[in-house]
Amino acid sequence: MELMVHDQEYMSSGHVGCPGCGAAIAMRFLLKALGDKIIIILPACCWSVIAGPYPQSTLHVPVIHSAFETGGAVASGVKAALDMKGDKETTVVTWAGDGGTFDIGFQALSGAVERNEDFIYVCYDNEAYMNTGIQRSSSTPYGAWTTTTPGDEWKRLRKKNIVEALVAHRIPYAATANIAFPEDLVRKAKKAQSITGSKFLHIYASCPTGWRIASELSIKIARMAVQTNIFPLYEVEDGVKYTINYRPKEYPVSEYFKLQGRFQHLTEEDLEHIQKMVDEDWALLLRKAGEHPS
Amino acid sequence: MGEKAEIIIADHLLIPRSSQSTESNKTGSWRFLRPRYDEKTAPCSAACPAGEDIAMIEMLTTQGLFKEAWDTILKENPFPAICGRVCFHPCERRCNRGEFDEAIAIHAIERFLADTAARNEFKSSLEKQPERKEKIAVIGAGPSGLAAAYFLAILGYACDVFESMPEAGGVLRWGIPEYRLPVSVLRSEIVRIEDMGVRIYTGTSVSRDFLSNARGEYDAVFMGCGHSRSRKLAIPGEGLEGIEEGIVFLDRIRRGETDAVKGTVAVIGGGNTAVDVARSVVRLGGKALIVYRRRRQDMPAFEDEISMALEEGVEIRELLAPVRIDRAGDYFTLTVQAMRVAGEETDGRAAIEPEVDKADEIVIQKIFKAIGEEAAEEWYNPAERGKQRLTLGNSVLVHRDDGIVVAYGGDLTNDTKSVVHAVASGKEAAMALDVFFRKGFHAIQQELAAYMVGNGPSLSMETYMKGRRSERNHHVVAYDEINIDYFNLAARITQPRLLIDERKKTFGEIDLKISANLAIREAERCFNCGLCNQCDNCYLFCPDLAVCRDDSLQGRHINYDYCKGCGLCVVECPRNAMVLEEEGQ
Numbered sequence: 001m002e003l004m005v006h007d008q009e010y011m012s013s014g015h016v017g018c019p020g021c022g023a024a025i026a027m028r029f030l031l032k033a034l035g036d037k038i039i040i041i042l043p044a045c046c047w048s049v050i051a052g053p054y055p056q057s058t059l060h061v062p063v064i065h066s067a068f069e070t071g072g073a074v075a076s077g078v079k080a081a082l083d084m085k086g087d088k089e090t091t092v093v094t095w096a097g098d099g100g101t102f103d104i105g106f107q108a109l110s111g112a113v114e115r116n117e118d119f120i121y122v123c124y125d126n127e128a129y130m131n132t133g134i135q136r137s138s139s140t141p142y143g144a145w146t147t148t149t150p151g152d153e154w155k156r157l158r159k160k161n162i163v164e165a166l167v168a169h170r171i172p173y174a175a176t177a178n179i180a181f182p183e184d185l186v187r188k189a190k191k192a193q194s195i196t197g198s199k200f201l202h203i204y205a206s207c208p209t210g211w212r213i214a215s216e217l218s219i220k221i222a223r224m225a226v227q228t229n230i231f232p233l234y235e236v237e238d239g240v241k242y243t244i245n246y247r248p249k250e251y252p253v254s255e256y257f258k259l260q261g262r263f264q265h266l267t268e269e270d271l272e273h274i275q276k277m278v279d280e281d282w283a284l285l286l287r288k289a290g291e292h293p294s
Numbered sequence: 295m296g297e298k299a300e301i302i303i304a305d306h307l308l309i310p311r312s313s314q315s316t317e318s319n320k321t322g323s324w325r326f327l328r329p330r331y332d333e334k335t336a337p338c339s340a341a342c343p344a345g346e347d348i349a350m351i352e353m354l355t356t357q358g359l360f361k362e363a364w365d366t367i368l369k370e371n372p373f374p375a376i377c378g379r380v381c382f383h384p385c386e387r388r389c390n391r392g393e394f395d396e397a398i399a400i401h402a403i404e405r406f407l408a409d410t411a412a413r414n415e416f417k418s419s420l421e422k423q424p425e426r427k428e429k430i431a432v433i434g435a436g437p438s439g440l441a442a443a444y445f446l447a448i449l450g451y452a453c454d455v456f457e458s459m460p461e462a463g464g465v466l467r468w469g470i471p472e473y474r475l476p477v478s479v480l481r482s483e484i485v486r487i488e489d490m491g492v493r494i495y496t497g498t499s500v501s502r503d504f505l506s507n508a509r510g511e512y513d514a515v516f517m518g519c520g521h522s523r524s525r526k527l528a529i530p531g532e533g534l535e536g537i538e539e540g541i542v543f544l545d546r547i548r549r550g551e552t553d554a555v556k557g558t559v560a561v562i563g564g565g566n567t568a569v570d571v572a573r574s575v576v577r578l579g580g581k582a583l584i585v586y587r588r589r590r591q592d593m594p595a596f597e598d599e600i601s602m603a604l605e606e607g608v609e610i611r612e613l614l615a616p617v618r619i620d621r622a623g624d625y626f627t628l629t630v631q632a633m634r635v636a637g638e639e640t641d642g643r644a645a646i647e648p649e650v651d652k653a654d655e656i657v658i659q660k661i662f663k664a665i666g667e668e669a670a671e672e673w674y675n676p677a678e679r680g681k682q683r684l685t686l687g688n689s690v691l692v693h694r695d696d697g698i699v700v701a702y703g704g705d706l707t708n709d710t711k712s713v714v715h716a717v718a719s720g721k722e723a724a725m726a727l728d729v730f731f732r733k734g735f736h737a738i739q740q741e742l743a744a745y746m747v748g749n750g751p752s753l754s755m756e757t758y759m760k761g762r763r764s765e766r767n768h769h770v771v772a773y774d775e776i777n778i779d780y781f782n783l784a785a786r787i788t789q790p791r792l793l794i795d796e797r798k799k800t801f802g803e804i805d806l807k808i809s810a811n812l813a814i815r816e817a818e819r820c821f822n823c824g825l826c827n828q829c830d831n832c833y834l835f836c837p838d839l840a841v842c843r844d845d846s847l848q849g850r851h852i853n854y855d856y857c858k859g860c861g862l863c864v865v866e867c868p869r870n871a872m873v874l875e876e877e878g879q
Contacts, residue, residue: 003834013839013853014316019324019860024837056319057312182834208860216861216874219835223779 003186005032015058017050020215022205022222024050025179026124027059027095030203033189034120036061038091039082041075043105044068045097046131046207047124071096071105072112075119091193092119098139099129102160113169113198120192120199123162126207134210141230143274145262146210154265158277163202163236170239172197176231178204180223184233184245191235204231212261224256229282234289242289250294253278317856321838325859325877329832331848332873334767334824338400340748341388343688343710343718344371347756347763348385348400352820353827355403355813361419364411367404368418369756371717372444372487373437375412375479378405379805380470381714382596390823393773396786398820405805406813412482422490423450423759428513428731431456433500436464437713438704439518440487441720445755446516447490449728454512455492458499464520466713468545471570472801473577477548502673505700514699514727518720519674521667521705527562531619532663536626540571540664547574547801555580557659560628562586562616564593566711568664569600572608575662576798582608583658587615587633592643602804605794613646614654619661628656669706676702682735684726686742687751688719691726693735701727718752725758762847771823771870780829780868787816826871832863 010031017024023046031038040063042048048065052058066074071094079092096105101123109121128146129135136146138160149155166174173195177185185203192199204225206218213221225231226248233246253275257263266274286293336349347366354363367374378401389397410416430446432439435457443453461467463480488494508515524539526532540561546552555578561571564586572582584603586593589612593600604610614630621627632652637645669675677683677700682693689703703719705711722742729741743750745758748770757764790806791797797804808816828849833841840857843850852863864874 007843009839011839012315012317013856014319014321015838016316016319016321017837019837019858020862021837021860025835028837028839052312052316052319054310055312056314056316058316063312179835214861216865218860219862219866220779 003029003032003182005186008032008035010036010060012058012060015050015052017046018207018209018215020206020208020218021046021050022179022207022218023047023097023124023126025219026185026203026205029179029182029185030093030095030122030189030201031059031061033186034091034093034193037089038093039064039078041066041071041078041092041094043071043074043094043096043100045095045100045124046126047095047097049131068100068104070108071100072108072110072117072121075121076112076115076117079117079119094119094121096121096123097130098123098125098127098162099137101125102138102162110169113166113171113200116171116197118196118198120189120201122201122203124203124205125162126205126210127159128207128210130207130210142277143257143263143266143270145212145265152265161281163200166200167236167239169198171200172238173235174200174202174239175235176202176204176233178222178226178231178233179206180219181226181233181246188235210262212264213259217259221256221259224251224259227251228253228256229278230256232282232285234285242285244285244289244291247294320855321858322840322853322855325854325857327859327861327874328854328877329852329857329859329861329864329872329874331826331852331871332767333765333826333871334769334771335748336823336825337388337390337748337770337772338385338398338823340750340752340770342385342747343712343714343752344377344721345718345747345752345754346370346385347754349820349822349825350763351407352398352400352403352817353822353825355407355817356820356827358810358814360407360410360810361414361416364407364416365419367407368420369761370721370754371714372441373483373713373717374404375408375483376437376466376475377714377717378402378408379479379803380466380474382598382712384714390771390773390776390821391819394776394778394781394821395783399787399789399816402787402789402808403813403817406808406810409807410810412479418486420448421759422448425452426450426731429454429511430514430516430727431504431508431512432516432518433504434464434518434520434704435459435462435484435494435496436518436520436704436716437466438520438716438720439464439516440484441717442516442518442701442703442723443492443720444487444490445721445724446727447487447492448755448759449724451727453492455494456498456500457494457496460497462494462496464518468548469541469567469570471544471547471574473573473797473804474570476803502671505673505694506696509696509698512698513731514701516720516723516727517674517676517700517702517706518704518716519669519671519706521669521711523668523670524663525666525668527616527663527665529616529618531621534619534621534626536621537619537661537663540567540662541667543571543662544574547578552578554578555660557581558583559660559662560585560626560656560658561662561664563664563666564588564595565664565666566595566599567667568662569593569595569603569608571662571664573599573603573606574801576606576608577801580660583656584608584610585614585616585628585630585656586610586612588644588646589613589635606798611656615646615648617653625657625659626661628658628661630654630656667705674706676707684735684738686722686726686739687753688715689723689726691723691730691735691738699727699730699735721755722753725753725755766824767873769824775870776821776823777866777868777870780831781821784819786819787812822869824870827869829868831866831868832872835862835866837862
């Protein structure tokens, strides 16, 4: 596979991500795409830990660790400071988890993109508060076990559709990406970097620890999320122009669920119900993109 | 107000700043599973009697490295142009891609490479071992004898090949029809063997005394005289004038001595000779009827040949055993007994028994016998006695009382009478003789086992010569060890062929050339089971940046200081060229 980017790495070995960490892979690809003329705003998330304990940093670019709810606000401030310095080449990137994006940081994010601040907001999504002990977030999917949705109390609510929420702000660029599709991820990151205004990337990043999966399967499961239509790869320009970037093989959702410990309690009926929801979402996306089912 | 805001640049920011890398954290200590590069054996190469490194050949082809791919074939098989045409390609039956969509057309790519080599006059880059003092006589310049001489020459031995016919090639020259193997193709393959220093004495028959007198002049003899005498039907009327042996008929055609065939002809038998005779009859204007005592699916002839024969209008009458032949004027009456299936033989073919009171008569103008061949002279067959005797996968070695070793190969020893099995026996005998000269007769069997492709019985000369292939794990890659997420369905190429109407009129080659474009596209379908094709997935997906590119042949190595042993690289390797092992094993 060729990513059409330099071989240069912008992070070091020795970071303290779990074995098979999808978020580490996501960061690596993003950095390869964006290069080192960037500043990263890092609200509380797994990556606050992965980046290394003080005084270490695994990243070769400037990072500002910020409070949980402030990803959008700090980025706005940093961008303003760069403007004052006359720095036009540095890209401001907020790198937040799903908790800091879907829940706690949503207000700051919504505010920043409503002002169309010129930055890239990346949410690497591992579908729960992982580094604090796997608590459910509004990104946790229907059917999942977490420590706050344990046993028979598994989450019976839909995952928030964050991309659609951002699209509703009519920002210049919003896209999904997935660690199992690096070419697509790199292309989207570069595209985002070339656009002025607010850009949002929603990157699927598997979590072996929180999802109760074998570490060696974290890419396979990420790929399966796309192939089952659970996590379609698409992009939206200016809040209206939808493009589906990859037509999946449309495997049944059970292929995705059976690989993961967090879904082991689901019955056939549950899976059928989920399949219906996924089909519904996919049909809706096709309509928005003006495409037809295969 | 109105004043320009003053930009305050703090010399000493009052926030803590990180100053060190994380590289001092040796996260490799977390690991309890250890990934490692581990190239394995593709099922096709294990199924190839010549043990060709097919997965590598296809990989080189995709890169447009046709010369290198051709050289890779030559390491294991002297006849890419011949086997690309006439081999029954058992490799394709074991191709893992067959479980995904369709097997790779390995034979078509092999032929393409050989034709490309011929067109561009490639010279092979084979390395020969230093010259040895021992000299070997090869009796018979058929595929097994030529292969033996070729591999012995590679191993540094001087070889004299004796051939009774006026030209070398054996069954390739006098048996297999021109529409499957043009003579020019055969000749150029033989020239390459002669260029390696092998001397071929054509028109030189060898008598029984040769073996007894060989000592002094030769240190070993390879017997590859083949099966050239038709077996008898043993039925009344067999000796009538006008009843011909199929193999003699084929021989006459290849000498250019045949006239047109008129009327309907019966060909008795179900092997490749029978099918070749029937298809030749069609080309000479006759109508051919194959009479076989078992069912079509039990015929030992190769399936592709049978189906092409049917396309060309050959008729197969199955479950009929000839019982007598009578002649009346220009016609023969072939009396046949109907047979029926009664269980199964050990080799999977139908066991048959006569169906009581069901006989029939077939009236035809000519009869060819082709129920199989045997050695033309009894002494061609492996001697039963000697100081030592060893039966290997494709050959038999006899250590004579006078000290020389006689190796027997080709049809004399092989159950499957095919060109590629003949090549396998020549190679096996060459390696066995080399071991004999270096270490003695007792060492042969054990020594050769180390050079098997997969679990054998195919042997690899490249491995024997300690080439890169010797690092390969013998484990044969199974379909479910391939990560099929990385492959898309794609149809196998369709072999372009002469139209059926043209085929019936001429002995011109049926299978036409394929373009480089098609060959590359077909080779790209190959999974390259067990081999690294530098796809870089291990490097790309490593969350710990522990896969490092380097200048080695592997192109990369794992930095175990940081590898946490997550195993992603091993699972994401599309072709099972890596392995994950428990730490400390």
